[in-house]
Amino acid sequence: MTSNDAPFSFVDEKTGELTGIDGEMLNAMAEELDWNIEVVVTDFATMPQSVLSKKADLIADGLYVTEDRQKTLSFSDTWYTQGEGMLVPANSTLTSRDDAKGKSIGVMTGTTHLEIAQSLTDEKNIKMYDSQANLLQAVANGQVDAAFTDQAVVAWSLVQNPNDKVKLVSPYEPYFPGTIAAAFRQDSDSDELREALNGALADLKATPKYLEILQKYGLGSDNAAK
Structure with missing residues (x-):
C-alpha cells in the first residue's frame, strides 16, 4: 500500500x-x-x-x-x-538549530515547523511562505537566515533541481524526529x-x-x- x-x-x-x-x-x-x-x-x-x-x-x-x-x-x-531539515544559504556558518536563535526564520504556512521557529526567535523574525518553492527561494536570496521544512521532501527537491545557493545542515538532530x-x-x-x-x-x-x-x-x- x-x-x-x-x-x-x-x-x-x-x-x-x-x-x-x-x-x-x-x-x-x-x-x-x-x-x-x-x-x-x-x-x-x-x-x-x-x-x-x-x-x-x-x-x-x-x-x-x-x-x-x-x-x-x-x-x-x-x-x-527523518524529521524536519534545516535549510540555510550556501555560505551560512549556522551548523545547528541553536545557532538559529534570534535569527530570521522561514517556515511554510500551516505546518508544525512554526513551533520550531517560535522556540528560537521572536514573531517579528518569522516569515511564512505558501509553498516549498517560495521557502527555498527565500533562503537562496538571503531573505531569511534559516528555514525549517520536511527533510526528505526538500532533500529530494535538491536532488532533482540542484541549487548551489542553499544547503541542508548535516548532521542535524531534528526537533520533530x-x-x-x-x-x-x-x-x-x-x-x-x-x-x-x-x-x-x-x-x-x-x-x-x-x-x-x-x-x-x-x-x-x-x-x-x-
Missing part, C-alpha cells in the same frame, strides 16, 4: 516500477524473500484502514510510528528516521510476514545498498536506523 508519495514510495511513470526510499528498500527485501510485490495506491490518510480491511498486506510509504497508530497496526523494525517503518495488521499471518521482512531488513542494513538508497534521495548516515 502506498499513496504514491515522492520521495518515499511511488510508481515511476517511465518504468511502472515501485521506487522511492521505502519503495527501493522494499524491492531489495522482496528480492531476498522471493516475494512478488503488487502495488496498491490510495490516499495517505486512508492507508491504515485499507490495510485493516485487507486491501493490502502492508504499508511502505514514509509512515511514522506513533502511539496512536500502534493501537491498530503492527510495525516492523525501523527502516530509517520521525521513525519510519512498514505497518501490518495485528494478526498471526501478518506477524509471520513482519518477522520475515525484519530479517531481510537486517540483511539490507548490513550492505552498502542501504546507505546508497538513502543518499540517492538526499538523505544520509544520520537518517540510518540506529
Whole structure:
C-alpha cells in the first residue's frame, strides 16, 4: 500500500516500477524473500484502514510510528528516521538549530515547523511562505537566515533541481524526529510476514545498498536506523 508519495514510495511513470526510499528498500527485501510485490495506491490518510480491511498486506510509504497508530497496526523494525531539515544559504556558518536563535526564520504556512521557529526567535523574525518553492527561494536570496521544512521532501527537491545557493545542515538532530517503518495488521499471518521482512531488513542494513538508497534521495548516515 502506498499513496504514491515522492520521495518515499511511488510508481515511476517511465518504468511502472515501485521506487522511492521505502519503495527501493522494499524491492531489495522482496528480492531476498522471493516475494512478488503488487502495488496498491490510495490516499495517505486512508492507508491504515485499507490495510485493516485487507486491501493490502502492508504499508511502505514514509509512515511514522506513533502511539496512536500502534493501537491498530503492527510495525516492523525501523527502516530509517527523518524529521524536519534545516535549510540555510550556501555560505551560512549556522551548523545547528541553536545557532538559529534570534535569527530570521522561514517556515511554510500551516505546518508544525512554526513551533520550531517560535522556540528560537521572536514573531517579528518569522516569515511564512505558501509553498516549498517560495521557502527555498527565500533562503537562496538571503531573505531569511534559516528555514525549517520536511527533510526528505526538500532533500529530494535538491536532488532533482540542484541549487548551489542553499544547503541542508548535516548532521542535524531534528526537533520533530520521525521513525519510519512498514505497518501490518495485528494478526498471526501478518506477524509471520513482519518477522520475515525484519530479517531481510537486517540483511539490507548490513550492505552498502542501504546507505546508497538513502543518499540517492538526499538523505544520509544520520537518517540510518540506529
